[in-house]
Amino acid sequence: MRKKRDGEETKMRVLQAAEEAFAEKGYAGTSLKAVSDRSGISVGLILHHFSTKEALYHEVLKGLSAGYFRVLTEAGQGMAGHSFQETAAEVLRRTFEFWRNDTTHHRISLWSYLENRSTQTDAETQLTTGLAEIITKMQAAGSIDPSVSPFVFLSMIIGPIQFWMRYRQQFMEQLNLKETSEELDAIFLDQFLRVTEKIMKSEELR
Amino acid sequence: MRKKRDGEETKMRVLQAAEEAFAEKGYAGTSLKAVSDRSGISVGLILHHFSTKEALYHEVLKGLSAGYFRVLTEAGQGMAGHSFQETAAEVLRRTFEFWRNDTTHHRISLWSYLENRSTQTDAETQLTTGLAEIITKMQAAGSIDPSVSPFVFLSMIIGPIQFWMRYRQQFMEQLNLKETSEELDAIFLDQFLRVTEKIMKSEELR
Amino acid sequence: MRKKRDGEETKMRVLQAAEEAFAEKGYAGTSLKAVSDRSGISVGLILHHFSTKEALYHEVLKGLSAGYFRVLTEAGQGMAGHSFQETAAEVLRRTFEFWRNDTTHHRISLWSYLENRSTQTDAETQLTTGLAEIITKMQAAGSIDPSVSPFVFLSMIIGPIQFWMRYRQQFMEQLNLKETSEELDAIFLDQFLRVTEKIMKSEELR
Amino acid sequence: MRKKRDGEETKMRVLQAAEEAFAEKGYAGTSLKAVSDRSGISVGLILHHFSTKEALYHEVLKGLSAGYFRVLTEAGQGMAGHSFQETAAEVLRRTFEFWRNDTTHHRISLWSYLENRSTQTDAETQLTTGLAEIITKMQAAGSIDPSVSPFVFLSMIIGPIQFWMRYRQQFMEQLNLKETSEELDAIFLDQFLRVTEKIMKSEELR
DNA sequence: TATGAATGAGGGTTCATTCAT
DNA sequence: GATGAATGAACCCTCATTCAT
Structure with a gap:
């Protein structure tokens, strides 16, 4: 089904979902599973792209500055x-x-x-x-x-x-x-x- | 030694420890184990007195008004x-x-x-x-x-x-x-x- | 079923199973699940008693000296x-x-x-x-x-x-x-x- | 740069790295990722050449006889x-x-x-x-x-x-x-x- | 009142493997 | 030949909660 191998789009989808989740529940309160469910990207793949929950979080933080x-x-x-x-x-x-x-x-x-x-x-x-x-x-x-x-x-x-x-x-x-x-x-x-x-x-x- | 069956003092000690812990790490970030370690009261006993982590949290919130x-x-x-x-x-x-x-x-x-x-x-x-x-x-x-x-x-x-x-x-x-x-x-x-x-x-x- | 609350016996059973498992597959090759299956003790409980796979391993090592x-x-x-x-x-x-x-x-x-x-x-x-x-x-x-x-x-x-x-x-x-x-x-x-x-x-x- | 399509050299590099890794950590303790990091060859390519971790291991074993x-x-x-x-x-x-x-x-x-x-x-x-x-x-x-x-x-x-x-x-x-x-x-x-x-x-x- | 044994779910992470490109 | 996206299972560990003692 989801076999479009588009790493960039996947990353964006994860970041979007993660941003929402982190905003809602904070770091500790957000599980990768939750981000996975929100984005439709498997936990394994999330980690493949961001290596760590911590790293994902920082990536989200970085993204926030943009339009700000x-x-x-x-x-x-x-x-x-x-x-x-x-x-x-x-x-x-x-x-x-x-x-x-x-x-x-x-x-x-x-x-x-x-x-x-x-x-x-x-x-x-x-x-x-x-x-x-x-x-x-x-x-x-x-x-x-x-x-x-x-x-x-x-x-x-x-x-x-x-x-x-x-x-x-x-x-x-x-x-x-x-x-x-x-x-x-x-x-x-x-x-x-x-x-x-x-x-x-x-x-x-x- | 510290086996005095003093329910009230136990509760106070737990509340004190819980307040500090929740202040530091929030609800999700605080485990009963952490409160137990801080207070020296076993997890089992904490739940005996407060039945639930959620209940303990609300008890802490209630206690905050006092000196305020x-x-x-x-x-x-x-x-x-x-x-x-x-x-x-x-x-x-x-x-x-x-x-x-x-x-x-x-x-x-x-x-x-x-x-x-x-x-x-x-x-x-x-x-x-x-x-x-x-x-x-x-x-x-x-x-x-x-x-x-x-x-x-x-x-x-x-x-x-x-x-x-x-x-x-x-x-x-x-x-x-x-x-x-x-x-x-x-x-x-x-x-x-x-x-x-x-x-x-x-x-x-x- | 298994609700006999005998911590000591549980520990012995785990140690026995762990010793066999570690001997067979080594540390890296032995999963706590494997020890659990061998001993009939749940993984959670194993960790409850030994806190860590590493600690369990050392406990096994210590036990080896005895009759030796x-x-x-x-x-x-x-x-x-x-x-x-x-x-x-x-x-x-x-x-x-x-x-x-x-x-x-x-x-x-x-x-x-x-x-x-x-x-x-x-x-x-x-x-x-x-x-x-x-x-x-x-x-x-x-x-x-x-x-x-x-x-x-x-x-x-x-x-x-x-x-x-x-x-x-x-x-x-x-x-x-x-x-x-x-x-x-x-x-x-x-x-x-x-x-x-x-x-x-x-x-x-x- | 290092995109020379040289299958033989790649295989040699992998074998060398794998030998070291297996010697250090054994089969269970060595991940393909580790071999990949050591050799600079992507995991995918390693499996392309050796099809399986198991197969790679046996290839390494075979290579050991040489100077011995x-x-x-x-x-x-x-x-x-x-x-x-x-x-x-x-x-x-x-x-x-x-x-x-x-x-x-x-x-x-x-x-x-x-x-x-x-x-x-x-x-x-x-x-x-x-x-x-x-x-x-x-x-x-x-x-x-x-x-x-x-x-x-x-x-x-x-x-x-x-x-x-x-x-x-x-x-x-x-x-x-x-x-x-x-x-x-x-x-x-x-x-x-x-x-x-x-x-x-x-x-x-x- | 008090302890800690026991459970089961879930969390982050690693890993071998498959497959599209 | 080569990359890395994608998957799913397994691993160690934490945790809230229940319950026998």
Whole structure:
């Protein structure tokens, strides 16, 4: 039946299935059998291509970086010619949108953190240093408050977004919010942008 | 020697060991054998007391709430007679201190989230609703900006703290920060408080 | 069915089966499944008692020493009051008899040697040093040739016996010997004793 | 580069690698992967040439005979014109030297014996029958004791040598011998020759 | 209450072999 | 002749759970 000897396609299918599985259950919770069932590739063949479960995992991690960094660079390119407010808002909006759409990366990154498997994915590193650079530049240009360290800004930008994504559901239940998930996202983003702008604006610019 | 038929003490010892183990490796990554080794209680006896690994896990989750909620209530009690700024700062400071010292709860909560084992721990529910209440009250009293939803404030308070705790180490490495971990914590807290205060302050009070 | 909870007996049964299996197929060639089938003890239970295939193997090795050393000590005790010839002959005869009856030890020892698993069994060490001591004593007493090193004597005593045991069958086929295996053993032992005596006898005693 | 379609060379390379591997780890302990890694020839190709692991093993065994028998014939040819003592000593010396230098044959032969894979290699058969013939001839010529069966002589010649080769190392450790391995070999050979000569010498010739 | 014997399922990995290319 | 994709069985070991003592 499945005798098409196409190693590359097989690998892709395995990686896809593995990414989903690892995101769902983490490293320890994902058996090769599970990946096999998901992908339709036999366990033996998976090991033939990736030699080890560990290696497969790292391959998955590597693959995650790919589309990830675009968020920032694209937003950054749009900077030229726009005012500070517009640019900053755009960066935040894209970051939010990324976390919102991201299904696997966030979870795999958390798993990796807990399972002590890799301190950080390449994507995270890029995001962190990328954002930090932008912030520093803007501080130099006087557009944002230079008295606050970039890493504090960073925490105050990504932290709330991640937190929101994770607890949104619980908030809805506990605080008895009536809006739909999408509506809440819109409200959150709107208010978050407004407040953050207030934070970042340089004192002198007031 | 250690054959005292003391069921209660045995259970405590198991719970303690289990909490550490689950915090470290999560549910899937923790074997009863591991808990047995850590606690010195035989696997058989563990199951005698908790009947199931799953049950043990839930017992651990239940136990986590204990010291957790005090953070807020204590800070809240101190509120009386102090100015808004002082109170808010105290709440934030204590929240920060809590996350800083917390070793097991945060991790177990993350594990639970990822492993889909329980939507939230009791402690988290209490923290969330508790903080939300305080915020609402302060908004009613006009001390903080009423145009921003409590859940946005919440995300912007706890989100950055959690984020900082998790990524502090990577920041140090990537951004080449020279300070010690303690110094950075102090800097972070200081700047975070200053900025957050700015956010929360009601427009009218400016 | 098999619910008699007798750990000791189970262990004995496993050890017995393992000894046979290892003797037959060596470490690499013996699967725990094979030991399980031979002993009627489930693989899981085998591991429960011995934790590891490796550990089981070492346990088997340890057990081999037990009855082994008796050969020499018993022969040695008979020494008192007998002439040199009689004593030496007795030691050789017992050594021969030991190798002749030994089924598992010799093979396991060979396997260990080839598989690089343990340089030597305790039994072998005891036999070697024991025989060497006897030889040295006799040399001191002037009963056997002191100009030949003990280790050469040792090689010339055990070497031929082991060799004979191993190749007897092939000899019979290739050299077209008509006698039965038992008859050949008798012939070998008789001639071997006669010749060896001649070697060992001190020149002065001639 | 190395895609020369040279079947013969490929086969040689595989055989060489396989011989080493089998000598080291035996049949069960050697995987085709191991042979592949050693030889640089893919597993698929190995099986293309030898069809089966079993077949490869037998091919290796066949190849072992080659240089082996020369030991004796060369020594035998030197016989002419020399005295008995000189000839016998020469045969023993060469036999010893052979075992001393032999690395793979001895081990593979042992493996085969234990693994019940082939009763004996061709080389062994030749050595055995060859030596037996020489002994018989010499007995007929009256140069060596005719009252001792050839197979006893054989055992007493090869047995000690093999034994020495295998246990030399342990002897050094246990008996606390200070000499180097080479010095001990020299001592052993010297004393062994002296003693053996004494054995073989016909009574009448004394 | 407490131990540890016993089970059976499943996990990652190795391996000989087949077969399409 | 040569590669490596693909398979399926076997291997050692871990684990949650049951049960006799």
